[in-house]
Amino acid sequence: LKRLGRIPIIFFFSLMIVPAHSQEHSPLIFIVNPSVTQKEISAQEISDFYFKKNRYWPDGTKVRFFDQASTSSLKPWFLQKVLKKTSRELDLFWIGEKNYNGQGAPIIAPSDEMVVSSVASLPGSIGYVSSDADDLTGVKKIIVKGLE
Amino acid sequence: VSFTQTSSIVRRFRTLTVLLGLFVLLEFVGIFVSSQTSLDGLRKLNRANTFTELAARGIANLDSAIEAIDKKQAESVYDLAEKEVITSVNTVIEMHPASPKVYGMFTDAQKSVLELDKVAKDIFILRQQPSTRENLALISKDLLLAKQFELDINDSLRGAQIELTQIANRIFNDLYQGRWTPIAISFGIALLFFVAALWIGFYTTKRLSISLGHLLKATDEVARGNLKIKVPILDHDEIGRLSSAFDEMVKNLEVSLKKEKTAAERVFRLQDITAEFSRALDPAAVGSAVVLHGNAELESSGGFVAIISDDRESLEMLGFAGYDPAIIDDWKQIPITLKVPSALSALHRNLFFCETEAEVRAQFENPALLAEFPKALACVPLVANETSIGSLTFTFDHEKRFSSEERDFVIALADLASQALQRAQLYNDAQEAIQVREEFLSIASHELKTPITSLKMQLQLAQMQTKPAENLAPSPQKLARMFEVSVNQVNRLTSLVDDLLDVSRFEAGKLSFHFAFFDLSTILKEVLERFESVLNHSHSPAEILQMDSVQLYADVFRIEQVIVNLLSNAMKYGAGKPIQITLVKKETTVELSIRDHGIGIPADKHALIFGRFERAANTQNIGGLGLGLYIAKQIVEAHQGEILVESEPNVGSCFKVILPLKFSPGAA
Numbered sequence: 070l071k072r073l074g075r076i077p078i079i080f081f082f083s084l085m086i087v088p089a090h091s092q093e094h095s096p097l098i099f100i101v102n103p104s105v106t107q108k109e110i111s112a113q114e115i116s117d118f119y120f121k122k123n124r125y126w127p128d129g130t131k132v133r134f135f136d137q138a139s140t141s142s143l144k145p146w147f148l149q150k151v152l153k154k155t156s157r158e159l160d161l162f163w164i165g166e167k168n169y170n171g172q173g174a175p176i177i178a179p180s181d182e183m184v185v186s187s188v189a190s191l192p193g194s195i196g197y198v199s200s201d202a203d204d205l206t207g208v209k210k211i212i213v214k215g216l217e
Numbered sequence: 218v219s220f221t222q223t224s225s226i227v228r229r230f231r232t233l234t235v236l237l238g239l240f241v242l243l244e245f246v247g248i249f250v251s252s253q254t255s256l257d258g259l260r261k262l263n264r265a266n267t268f269t270e271l272a273a274r275g276i277a278n279l280d281s282a283i284e285a286i287d288k289k290q291a292e293s294v295y296d297l298a299e300k301e302v303i304t305s306v307n308t309v310i311e312m313h314p315a316s317p318k319v320y321g322m323f324t325d326a327q328k329s330v331l332e333l334d335k336v337a338k339d340i341f342i343l344r345q346q347p348s349t350r351e352n353l354a355l356i357s358k359d360l361l362l363a364k365q366f367e368l369d370i371n372d373s374l375r376g377a378q379i380e381l382t383q384i385a386n387r388i389f390n391d392l393y394q395g396r397w398t399p400i401a402i403s404f405g406i407a408l409l410f411f412v413a414a415l416w417i418g419f420y421t422t423k424r425l426s427i428s429l430g431h432l433l434k435a436t437d438e439v440a441r442g443n444l445k446i447k448v449p450i451l452d453h454d455e456i457g458r459l460s461s462a463f464d465e466m467v468k469n470l471e472v473s474l475k476k477e478k479t480a481a482e483r484v485f486r487l488q489d490i491t492a493e494f495s496r497a498l499d500p501a502a503v504g505s506a507v508v509l510h511g512n513a514e515l516e517s518s519g520g521f522v523a524i525i526s527d528d529r530e531s532l533e534m535l536g537f538a539g540y541d542p543a544i545i546d547d548w549k550q551i552p553i554t555l556k557v558p559s560a561l562s563a564l565h566r567n568l569f570f571c572e573t574e575a576e577v578r579a580q581f582e583n584p585a586l587l588a589e590f591p592k593a594l595a596c597v598p599l600v601a602n603e604t605s606i607g608s609l610t611f612t613f614d615h616e617k618r619f620s621s622e623e624r625d626f627v628i629a630l631a632d633l634a635s636q637a638l639q640r641a642q643l644y645n646d647a648q649e650a651i652q653v654r655e656e657f658l659s660i661a662s663h664e665l666k667t668p669i670t671s672l673k674m675q676l677q678l679a680q681m682q683t684k685p686a687e688n689l690a691p692s693p694q695k696l697a698r699m700f701e702v703s704v705n706q707v708n709r710l711t712s713l714v715d716d717l718l719d720v721s722r723f724e725a726g727k728l729s730f731h732f733a734f735f736d737l738s739t740i741l742k743e744v745l746e747r748f749e750s751v752l753n754h755s756h757s758p759a760e761i762l763q764m765d766s767v768q769l770y771a772d773v774f775r776i777e778q779v780i781v782n783l784l785s786n787a788m789k790y791g792a793g794k795p796i797q798i799t800l801v802k803k804e805t806t807v808e809l810s811i812r813d814h815g816i817g818i819p820a821d822k823h824a825l826i827f828g829r830f831e832r833a834a835n836t837q838n839i840g841g842l843g844l845g846l847y848i849a850k851q852i853v854e855a856h857q858g859e860i861l862v863e864s865e866p867n868v869g870s871c872f873k874v875i876l877p878l879k880f881s882p883g884a885a
Contacts, residue, residue: 135365176368
């Protein structure tokens with residue numbers, strides 16, 4: 070039990086360390102299908118795309134957001150820095166959204182590669198992958214203001 | 218003003234009922250249409266919802282088919298599910314739900330279905346290929362894309378379903394909230410109808426009682442003799458019609474009474490005029506009375522009576538009133554042919570009732586005749602014994618519309634005036650005849666007395682000179698002279714008496730003629746021989762200028778009488794100058810002329826001298842009864858001839874007797 074009681078402490082400290090690190094270097098980058106002409110985007114716009122408050126790019130192309138699995142190391146950072154919600158808040162939101170507006174949460178791609186291949190295949194799609202991702206074939210990186 | 222036959226109450230109720238009926242009908246049609254529209258909307262929404270559910274289930278089946286991709290029937294299951302989805306989505310789109318938002322969502326879903334179909338087909342193709350790593354990666358990617366498209370479809374369908382539910386809720390809510398509306402409207406209409414009926418009933422009754430009150434009051438006023446009362450017409454219904462008829466009746470009554478009064482006044486005035494006319498013995502007095510009464514009755518500014526002269530050549534003013542004498546001087550005598558109303562009326566018996574100055578002016582052929590025209594004029598002829606004797610004219614200084622009564626009055630006045638003028642003229646003629654007769658009696662007594670006196674003197678002289686006792690008597694010469702004078706006086710007496718007897722016979726139509734053929738020149742010569750000594754004694758010897766032998770069928774004695782009368786006149790008025798005689802036979806007539814060179818006769822006496830007891834004015838010292846020419850004229854005319862005179866004062870006179878050569882007494 071003592072060992073178990075230390076876990077939150079360790080986790081807490083680990084959290085203290087990770088944000089300090091992430092403020093300096095974002096662990097993820099946002100990629101879009103090449104059909105998207107926009108060069109940069111704000112975190113708020115990404116949040117609106119994610120929560121389906123805005124469904125279209127300025128040129129009228131439909132937005133498809135490809136999310137990462139909750140097990141992905143990128144997800145917590147995305148939740149905290151971009152969506153500014155906890156995982157539970159996110160679940161509750163989508164439950165409510167499903168019930169009251171019929172909207173489902175974005176599709177979750179199992180890996181960076183799948184995110185890249187999906188974004189590359191579908192015009193107007195957007196997703197995020199690790200900043201260390203090697204293969205960004207068929208997609209293009211979009212600058213997120215305030216997060217770079 | 219037009220009045221309706223239907224009672225105002227019934228009419229108003231009928232109008233109100235029709236309006237209310239229409240209103241109720243429209244209201245119920247509106248409610249029905251609104252409810253039907255809502256129900257149709259709901260039905261459509263329900264169907265759309267059903268198909269959305271079907272589509273959603275189809276998506277779930279698609280998902281299952283894709284998930285079960287490894288299974289053998291996956292593709293056929295997918296195809297079935299896809300068909301279900303496409304059919305459902307297309308059905309909803311074709312239904313075209315009222316909300317554009319829902320329509321947009323389904324259109325999105327339709328697009329996503331097509332994209333999903335494409336990806337799914339890829340997956341099934343890839344699955345049939347060898348399971349290489351790359352192939353598997355592609356399948357994974359396509360599966361992910363399929364998931365994305367399913368998500369898009371689900372988002373759209375769910376969103377549409379929620380939107381449809383909200384619309385349905387809104388419709389239900391509206392229907393629920395409006396559940397009392399038909400009842401409220403019906404109640405409101407009933408209330409409105411009740412209030413309107415109550416108000417109309419009250420209002421109509423009040424108006425009716427007011428109208429009847431007015432009518433009763435007016436009836437009382439009329440009964441008291443007030444004919445100026447007028448019943449106010451409140452409504453154009455039966456009471457209004459009754460009131461209008463009552464007003465019209467009272468108005469007609471007033472007009473009739475006024476006419477009756479005016480007619481009575483006119484009758485009285487005409488009676489006064491008649492009485493005054495009967496007193497007026499002088500045409501001028503009649504003329505004055507006519508214009509004075511006419512002016513008073515017609516309120517004219519002036520009037521005049523003009524009569525046609527004896528020669529019927531001119532129109533002479535007999536009496537006038539209301540004019541400047543200076544102007545009247547120019548109109549005292551005008552030619553009868555002058556184209557002015559008074560002359561035209563007298564000549565052609567025209568009636569003039571000119572009501573404006575323009576109408577008056579139009580009757581004057583020469584407008585320069587008057588400096589200022591009257592504004593109205595009435596002019597009618599004066600007719601006596603079917604003969605026009607003049608005209609009666611009234612003028613006005615204001616325009617005037619002549620009523621039929623006024624026209625009748627003017628015509629009646631003219632008729633009375635004509636009779637009065639004729640009467641006055643007859644009276645004058647009678648007076649003149651009496652005067653002539655008296656003058657004749659005076660002359661006749663003088664003329665008869667003169668030979669009687671002379672005869673008496675001769676007889677007395679003979680008596681005085683005859684003294685049987687002394688055996689004294691006038692000498693035979695004296696006696697012969699006395700007898701000659703006495704016989705002459707007796708002859709003269711006989712002649713005078715014969716003339717008087719002849720006149721009496723002419724008057725009685727009892728003068729008889731004895732026609733026979735004879736030579737007129739022979740008779741003329743005999744008369745001249747018989748009168749030779751007398752003519753010579755009067756220093757007027759007869760000079761025969763021409764003496765044609767003429768056979769004539771006539772009464773010898775009467776023709777001789779004509780010659781003797783004419784010769785006696787020529788001798789009496791010949792002023793001791795020779796008398797020229799001609800007897801000329803013409804084609805169909807014989808013309809005997811006896812011309813003297815004596816005192817002559819004024820032109821105005823030419824027509825008179827052939828009358829009874831007429832003598833020239835300046836013949837006081839010349840004897841005679843004034844019957845010679847009268848008798849001569851009667852005899853000549855009895856022989857279908859004519860006697861003419863040509864004379865000039867102090868030059869002489871020429872009497873011509875023209876007799877037809879072929880005379881048939883039966884045609885006389």
